[in-house]
Amino acid sequence: MSAPATTTHASGHELEQSKFWIFVQIAMLLAVITGLELVTVYLPFMKWILISALVILSTVKFMFVIFYFMHLRWDKAFCTILFFIGLVLAGGTMWALLKLFGVADSKPLSMAEPAAVVRLAA
Amino acid sequence: MSSTAAAGTIDHHHDSTTVTGIPNKKLLMWAFLASDCMFFGCLISTHLIYRLHPPPGTPNARDVFSIELTSFSTFILLMSSLMMALAVNSIQKGNLKSLRWSLLTTIFFGCIFLGCQVYEFRNFVYEKHLTITNSILGTTFFTLTGTHGLHVLIGVIWLTGMLIYSFTGRLTEKDAIDVESMGLYWHFVDIVWIVIFTAVYLLEYI
Numbered sequence: 036m037s038a039p040a041t042t043t044h045a046s047g048h049e050l051e052q053s054k055f056w057i058f059v060q061i062a063m064l065l066a067v068i069t070g071l072e073l074v075t076v077y078l079p080f081m082k083w084i085l086i087s088a089l090v091i092l093s094t095v096k097f098m099f100v101i102f103y104f105m106h107l108r109w110d111k112a113f114c115t116i117l118f119f120i121g122l123v124l125a126g127g128t129m130w131a132l133l134k135l136f137g138v139a140d141s142k143p144l145s146m147a148e149p150a151a152v153v154r155l156a157a
Numbered sequence: 158m159s160s161t162a163a164a165g166t167i168d169h170h171h172d173s174t175t176v177t178g179i180p181n182k183k184l185l186m187w188a189f190l191a192s193d194c195m196f197f198g199c200l201i202s203t204h205l206i207y208r209l210h211p212p213p214g215t216p217n218a219r220d221v222f223s224i225e226l227t228s229f230s231t232f233i234l235l236m237s238s239l240m241m242a243l244a245v246n247s248i249q250k251g252n253l254k255s256l257r258w259s260l261l262t263t264i265f266f267g268c269i270f271l272g273c274q275v276y277e278f279r280n281f282v283y284e285k286h287l288t289i290t291n292s293i294l295g296t297t298f299f300t301l302t303g304t305h306g307l308h309v310l311i312g313v314i315w316l317t318g319m320l321i322y323s324f325t326g327r328l329t330e331k332d333a334i335d336v337e338s339m340g341l342y343w344h345f346v347d348i349v350w351i352v353i354f355t356a357v358y359l360l361e362y363i
Contacts, residue, residue: 058242059239062238073228085363089359100348104340104347105341111171111178117187133205
């Protein structure tokens with residue numbers, strides 16, 4: 036019985052040791068990605084390309100933090116599911132609100148076309 | 158609490174005494190964080206919606222924001238996340254000395270972040286004349302970043318409490334779940350800032 040226990044202990048210890056270096060490397064990677072994000076906003080590309088690049092870079096940072104620093108990679112899948120339920124609901128709400136208020140009819144009256152203001156007043 | 162998987166080692170990721178196999182404290186924290194996601198999602202949406210249709214007279218955010226200061230704050234918060242991860246790693250190995258140093262560094266970085274935010278708010282109010290009541294930009298910006306700052310402050314207080322508790326001699330490897338739950342909260346504060354940094358600050362510079 037002692038041999039498997041020792042093996043488990045050794046492999047557990049190795050995992051904890053390797054985690055230290057994984058965390059350090061990820062932190063460095065996150066710092067580099069933050070630098071890249073800063074450079075991105077000053078690049079002379081089309082707006083949608085820059086926005087897409089920023090969204091991808093911040094998503095990568097987000098995923099690294101939740102899966103490594105927050106241990107989701109090593110925890111039971113239920114933790115991931117639980118958190119992603121909240122994340123999907125939040126993302127869906129954000130998407131719906133931005134779509135709803137993004138249309139021209141949602142513009143404040145002071146910004147709307149004069150004809151539309153007259154029509155509303157009538 | 159976590160169960161003992163084998164002699165001399167504790168499985169910190171699974172708990173055979175619960176139905177889900179997940180320590181209850183960890184499950185509670187994940188449920189809370191999922192709900193907090195929706196809270197911050199609404200605050201960020203509100204800010205973005207008002208930035209989509211800025212009323213006349215709204216100050217130009219680019220003239221108000223300081224990207225250098227915010228980038229520095231972001232870097233500091235990322236490094237605090239690293240130290241928090243190392244603190245959890247330390248308590249899981251039963252290394253109290255390393256835990257204390259990691260917690261102390263995390264608190265230090267958290268205080269620097271809060272200091273930067275206080276400096277930024279003061280600068281906005283007194284130099285740039287942007288207050289929470291004089292424009293929509295000010296209202297949504299201060300509400301969002303202020304709420305995040307409050308989360309950081311609560312995290313710093315929690316970390317300080319844990320650091321003090323570690324000196325009582327009652328914090329052992331078996332209590333790693335308490336430090337891990339606190340770590341989850343701290344990392345969440347970091348991921349919210351990752352989103353705020355992009356959605357609130359960087360998008361203004363495009």
